[in-house]
Amino acid sequence: MLLFAVLALVSGRAEEVDMAFTDPDGKAIPVESIPSSSDFVMAFMAFGRKFRLRLSDSSLKIGGVLMRQNLCDFSIACLGEEKCYGSASFCNSIHGLFVSAGTVYQIRSAGAGKVRIEDLRHVPMDTEEGGEGHDEEGNVTRVIKVFLINDFDRVQEMGPDINLDTVEIFRNAKDVFEKNKWNIRGIELSLNGILNAVDRPLAHELFSKQQELDMIRTNTFDPEYVEKVDSIEMLRTLSRMLGTVHGNAGVEMLLEKSNLVLLLQTSSIKINGLTFVGGMGSAAKRFGIIKVSEPDSYFYKGKVLAHEIAHALGAEHEEGGRCLMREEESPLEKEESAALSHESIEKIESFISRNESKFGEIDTCGNGIMDGKKECDAGLPNGSVCCTSKCKLRAWAQCDDRNGRCCKDCGLLPKNTVCRVRTSNIHKMDCERESYCDGKSPACRVRYASDGARYASEGICKKGILQTEALMCERVGRFSSPKCLSRDGRLWCLDQYDVCLPVFTSLSSPIMLPDFWNQRDSNSAATKKGHMILLMAIPICLLVVSRFIASDR
Known part of the structure; x- marks a missing residue:
């Protein structure tokens, strides 16, 4: 049974504590400077003992610019303790899990500058690190x-x-x-x-x-x-x-x-x-x-x-x-x-x-990217609470939170859990759908409406994009307007000088509209023609009726 699914039922003591942040040499670091820090120590007192956690990330400075593999995640190691590991995120707030002396601790922001630490009871000691390598025989790649x-x-x-x-x-x-x-x-x-x-x-x-x-x-x-x-x-x-x-x-x-x-x-x-x-x-x-x-x-x-x-x-x-x-x-x-x-x-x-x-192939364990040859990859120098530094899952873990939206606290989210809400982007609205977890993988795959589906009267979906004349004009830096309607199967838009012109590619070929627009324009033309015939027929009918009435008299 997944350990972290049970933790909520067996959680023990909890305390709200003050934390001190320093660099490895002991110099104090303000909490607002953590986003630009790559290696620091987090110290606090809880449950009658002192914790000194060293946090580090996989980062690199190039030309004075700090670059990170993970935006705001860090590996946790305990100073003076070998069998201690974990990970924490500083995205918007502090949230993390670490194991020390066989006990799982959860840390998270508690407000008023304090951090809540919770003792989640004892766990079996994890055997570090699992087998190395994924050597496979087969065809040359x-x-x-x-x-x-x-x-x-x-x-x-x-x-x-x-x-x-x-x-x-x-x-x-x-x-x-x-x-x-x-x-x-x-x-x-x-x-x-x-x-x-x-x-x-x-x-x-x-x-x-x-x-x-x-x-x-x-x-x-x-x-x-x-x-x-x-x-x-x-x-x-x-x-x-x-x-x-x-x-x-x-x-x-x-x-x-x-x-x-x-x-x-x-x-x-x-x-x-x-x-x-x-x-x-x-x-x-x-x-x-x-x-x-x-x-x-x-x-x-x-x-x-x-x-x-x-x-x-x-x-x-x-x-x-x-x-x-x-x-x-x-x-x-x-x-x-x-x-x-x-x-x-x-x-x-x-x-x-x-x-x-x-x-040739190389070992990419530690790059934070899942592929078929890894059980997990935290992308952190010492692994995470879910994943070892050799890209093996911990004894209790099903996945690593960094490998997809369908993993939380090392466990797979249930099937049909919404992992990605429908976008509010006007270019993708109604064409990029809600995504759901499958219960088997941490991945949350983007779901699209079928190509050609019409979710708006004036457009169609294509690879998750809503295609309308207005949005097409916007995509080429122009404007759509009722006084500048597309014609002859081509896209027409207003330019910055309010002039209605056909749109061309840089190769001087016109941007052609798909059959949907041409069919719509044909139907529109046919409707207008029908209206004209009807308007012409009404006076003739009235004339015939008036003569019939006159002759009747």
Whole structure:
């Protein structure tokens, strides 16, 4: 029986205590400074004994910027006690569990600056650490190891769910990339790790303020151009900053061993990416930038990520219908399936064959990301209360809370528990549904309405995105208006000067609306025609009736 399911029934003593926070050298740390601390001591008196807990995270400073694997979670170890372990979260409030001398203790914020500590009775001593390794015999696997870094703006936007959001984007990229018809077996995308910039952006004001003012003064300001210039400068900065990271263990090792390191930033304009073609073959060019727009679907974000990964493997832009390597897509094509062409597949396979030694498997235990070869992964230096540092579940645990929304206090939530509420994002409303736990896994998978489902009279759902003319215009930086109706099967919108114009891609092809809109417009035209015929018929009928009455007299 799951231990933590019983703890609520056997909880013992509880006290509210004051806590003191210091650095490892004993210097006091104010509680508000903890978000920028990576290694500190938490001390308090409870139940007649003194506790001194050392908290540490898997973090790294790059160019003076603090980056964390887990946004606000820490491993717990007791100073002077070997068989002591646990984990705590400082997201919004303090909440944690740790085991000391065979007893489980729960700590959580109690208000008025105090912390409540509860003795949850004795547990069997956990046998540390379980077997190492997951060596498997079988076919050779070519593992393309990708490392994702979330810049400060994206971390602020997503909050504590940043890692789960990043994993969902990667999962979609993996699906898009791996489903292609490869000629060589064993090609696999692997998420080597995630880091989050938590105290400031990696770079500030890349685009010259003077340049921006000059563009505004001459009426040539182009936000897309500014963002593109920023991405180029950021790519150079990223190459310099991360090129110096080396290590034999932990996050430094995972970064150094990654074939591709991509920085994810937010964009209010549109999603785009920038990567060196064939960059995975060079230690200095294995970097890229992707601008992520929150209103876009996970599918499209994953498609852009897969596109940039293919670039780094030597694939170049191509033209053609549903080709993954197309340079530009219209807003209505973002959620369309895409695949690599035969030419791109041949280039990628040739690149992998020439660089075979770069694509071997490595042990990723400790990166905080679940895969089929791990029982759990806390992403913390000493594991957690649920998961050992060797990615094995503790004797009583079913899962680790950091591996999905369907795990709480090391136990799986019951089947049909709501783990993700329906979004209030106007671009996804009614198309991205509530998600439920399955009772078997910590994962909380995003659920979508079926493609083509009409949850609004003026639009349809596609890969979880609500597609309406108004939202399509918004996605290309224009406006929808009753005085600017789409026509001829094309999307028309108002520009910033209130001029009604058709919308084109950068390749000068019009953005075409799907059959749903054309059928609607045809029905509308037919209805108008019917109304006109009826209006013309009424006077004729009245004339006939009046003559009939006159002749009757």
